[in-house]
Amino acid sequence: KAGVTQTPRYLIKTRGQQVTLSCSPISGHRSVSWYQQTPGQGLQFLFEYFSETQRNKGNFPGRFSGRQFSNSRSEMNVSTLELGDSALYLCASSPGATSTDTQYFGPGTRLTVL
Amino acid sequence: EDQVTQSPEALRLQEGESSSLNCSYTVSGLRGLFWYRQDPGKGPEFLFTLYSAGEEKEKERLKATLTKKESFLHITAPKPEDSATYLCAVPPYNTDKLIFGTGTRLQVFP
Numbered sequence: 001k002a003g004v005t006q007t008p009r010y011l012i013k014t015r016g017q018q019v020t021l022s023c024s025p026i027s028g029h030r031s032v033s034w035y036q037q038t039p040g041q042g043l044q045f046l047f048e049y050f051s052e053t054q055r056n057k058g059n060f061p062g063r064f065s066g067r068q069f070s071n072s073r074s075e076m077n078v079s080t081l082e083l084g085d086s087a088l089y090l091c092a093s094s095p096g097a098t099s100t101d102t103q104y105f106g107p108g109t110r111l112t113v114l
Numbered sequence: 115e116d117q118v119t120q121s122p123e124a125l126r127l128q129e130g131e132s133s134s135l136n137c138s139y140t141v142s143g144l145r146g147l148f149w150y151r152q153d154p155g156k157g158p159e160f161l162f163t164l165y166s167a168g169e170e171k172e173k174e175r176l177k178a179t180l181t182k183k184e185s186f187l188h189i190t191a192p193k194p195e196d197s198a199t200y201l202c203a204v205p206p207y208n209t210d211k212l213i214f215g216t217g218t219r220l221q222v223f224p
Contacts, residue, residue: 004157006158032210034183043158043201045212056211100146101164102206105157 001027004093004106012112018079021109025072025093031072033103034066046089049074050097078111084111096112116141116206120215126220130191135218137182137202147185148212149178150201158201161187163201 004023013019025032033056034046045058049068066076072093078085088110092103121136125202140148144199160170162179171178175196177188187200199219203212 035214042216043203045211045213048211056209058211065173088155092157100163102160102163103133104160105150107157108155 004091004104006091006106007107008109009107009109010112012114014114015081015083016020017081019076019081020077020110021077021091021111022088023074023091023093023106025074025078025091025106026095029095029104030072031094031097031101032068032072033092033094034074034076035090035092036060037090037108038086039043040097043090046076055097081113083113086111115202115215118202118204118213120202120218122199122218123216124219125221127189127192129153129193129222129224132188132190132192134189135187135200135220136184137187137215138158139202139204141204141206141213144182145207146204147180148203149185149187150203152201152217154197154199161200171179189220192220194222194224196220197222 007022031050033048035043037043048056052068063079068074088108092105092110094101094103117140119138152158160168162178167182175190179186194206199217203214
């Protein structure tokens, strides 16, 4: 079974631009979560979607948004990029809707903001 | 406040030198604890899930244990390929997100 895939793998943007990242979960998985990973803050939860509905949201500004499609694929968008948004953005999928379901991570998208 | 703390931050071991990594947590109503391994530039790779105090799980040279306040990841006779950052995570009560510790960066030298 194919794992979680994320595109693009690398991205370079300038301040003020916006960016859209894509995540395809493992086949049959309906929950998708997004995380931001930086050297200083570690892995921080952004949001989680299940059946096209955002169920949980982390403490990030409104510039960070996401959505999930009917095929469980998910996108996250960051508008008005800031230098501090440079990070590895990770997507994870799990089969069900509970936190005790194991989350399987994709390889991440490395975003660099100049 | 829900919190996950891992120690040590970094650990250097000689090949074959066994040791343990610690993950302590302060969440109410623990429903599970996850261990992941992360190689540089890659996403975390799932290792174990522990659900209740006293539970233990093993995989090759790794063994994870859980008490009411902390979890240990024991590494027996490590090899250089075990070098990675090891992360633990817990879901706080009444939410489905995961809180991650900052990880232990393990380096195993031949």
